Amino acid sequence: MSSQINKYNEQTLFSISWPLFIELSLHMGIGIIATLILSHYSDNAAAGVGVANQLLNMFILVFNVTSIGAVILTGQRLGAGKYKEARHVAHSAFGLNFWFGAIIALMIFIFGGTLLSFFDIHGKVYEYALIFTHICGASLFLESISLALSAVLRSYGYTKESMSVTILMDCISIIGNVLAISGIFGLPITGVTGVSWAIVIARLIAVLALLYFIHRRLALRMSIKDLFKINKEDVKGLLAIGIPSAGENFSYQFSQLIITGFIATLGAPSLAARVYINNISMICYLFTLAIASGTQLLIARYIGGKQFERALQRGIKTLKIAMLASFITSLIIALTGSPILDTFTHNPNIIAVGLPILWIIIFTEPGRAMNIVLMSALKSAGDVRFPVVIGIFSMWGFAVCLSYLLGVHFELGLIGVWIAQGVDEWFRGTFATKRWLSRPWSRKTIIKVTA
Numbered sequence: 001m002s003s004q005i006n007k008y009n010e011q012t013l014f015s016i017s018w019p020l021f022i023e024l025s026l027h028m029g030i031g032i033i034a035t036l037i038l039s040h041y042s043d044n045a046a047a048g049v050g051v052a053n054q055l056l057n058m059f060i061l062v063f064n065v066t067s068i069g070a071v072i073l074t075g076q077r078l079g080a081g082k083y084k085e086a087r088h089v090a091h092s093a094f095g096l097n098f099w100f101g102a103i104i105a106l107m108i109f110i111f112g113g114t115l116l117s118f119f120d121i122h123g124k125v126y127e128y129a130l131i132f133t134h135i136c137g138a139s140l141f142l143e144s145i146s147l148a149l150s151a152v153l154r155s156y157g158y159t160k161e162s163m164s165v166t167i168l169m170d171c172i173s174i175i176g177n178v179l180a181i182s183g184i185f186g187l188p189i190t191g192v193t194g195v196s197w198a199i200v201i202a203r204l205i206a207v208l209a210l211l212y213f214i215h216r217r218l219a220l221r222m223s224i225k226d227l228f229k230i231n232k233e234d235v236k237g238l239l240a241i242g243i244p245s246a247g248e249n250f251s252y253q254f255s256q257l258i259i260t261g262f263i264a265t266l267g268a269p270s271l272a273a274r275v276y277i278n279n280i281s282m283i284c285y286l287f288t289l290a291i292a293s294g295t296q297l298l299i300a301r302y303i304g305g306k307q308f309e310r311a312l313q314r315g316i317k318t319l320k321i322a323m324l325a326s327f328i329t330s331l332i333i334a335l336t337g338s339p340i341l342d343t344f345t346h347n348p349n350i351i352a353v354g355l356p357i358l359w360i361i362i363f364t365e366p367g368r369a370m371n372i373v374l375m376s377a378l379k380s381a382g383d384v385r386f387p388v389v390i391g392i393f394s395m396w397g398f399a400v401c402l403s404y405l406l407g408v409h410f411e412l413g414l415i416g417v418w419i420a421q422g423v424d425e426w427f428r429g430t431f432a433t434k435r436w437l438s439r440p441w442s443r444k445t446i447i448k449v450t451a
Helices: 002-009 013-041 043-079 083-117 123-138 140-155 159-182 191-218 232-264 268-304 308-335 337-342 348-380 385-409 414-437
Strands: none
Touching: 013 043, 013 159, 013 191, 013 268, 043 083, 043 123, 043 140, 043 191, 043 232, 043 268, 043 348, 083 123, 083 140, 083 191, 083 232, 123 140, 123 191, 140 159, 140 191, 140 268, 159 191, 232 268, 232 385, 232 414, 268 308, 268 337, 268 348, 268 414, 308 337, 308 348, 308 414, 337 348, 348 385, 348 414, 385 414
């Protein structure tokens, strides 16, 4: 047993995080590539699929309830040497997410048109969005299963396998998109319908590949009985962690929609500049997201093994690395701002609005790094409610209210909005640091570990 404990508790942050970095990069990149491919077919198609994706992504947050809980619960049980219980969590996460996915897929298939009407789209844009919503929405149960299985693999440290499945899925999607749009090899141009089915096929193959890896690496077999025999205690644990975390994510997404409405009143250049700078900002925090996810896995294991001091130091070390990396990356971006913005647009009005913001992200991104690393660390240690409460308060009290006050009322425009977001990130990050150093998590472990 001791060798197994060492195996899980002695994995390095680098070995876990580098596949996560590549996987996150691919997740972010595939959306941009798909949009570019569709834009060559039809601007209306690109717009319709973009709106449909916004709708579907809101529902995918529900699936993350189980995924977040599975990573933390499994990690704690592995760290405590409770291997049988860790395997039970895997089966429960699979069964729970199947039903979440099936119910939501049915809802979207039936009410997809009604839901899209809230976005106030019409004509061809609505037609394309409806096609995409019906086909891809009906296959959301595959995405739900995929997220649960991937979370199980990552919680055991098999991040390379999860990354491999993502690469496979993205390759299938891109090939399918090209075949659907280009008509090469004499194939019919199927447009959005073809693109939608390519995603369905990619999701199906991803689920099969994940089931293979789980059986091969963990000797776990998922079966039909897992859908009907779900452990109630596991469900309570998964939801206790996942619901607050998903609620925080939902609150963030909604607050960003409100801020987008404020920016829309500032004019088209400001709105376009925000879209481009959000994409540029991803480069700054992509590395942070990867090492924060890896740290979350490790800390959950350390907490399960009652290695509290080790968990504390791991969080602090990752924090320092993430903040330094974010500062250096954002500084380089600010220094090379004009050429970077030129890759997105040649509109001088947009560039004039965007260039000052690139200097403000030097202030914003280290705060975001602090927030991402330590809030996820607190969750993995079982301190779930604090990140949610402080997060929702700060998002709406600073990010939203200050964005309106500085950006609209005092007419600072996009500069005011970005300052407000920086204040939000630093406020949450500072409170997370104080909370982490006070060690409340040592009394809030999800599983009770006996000496």
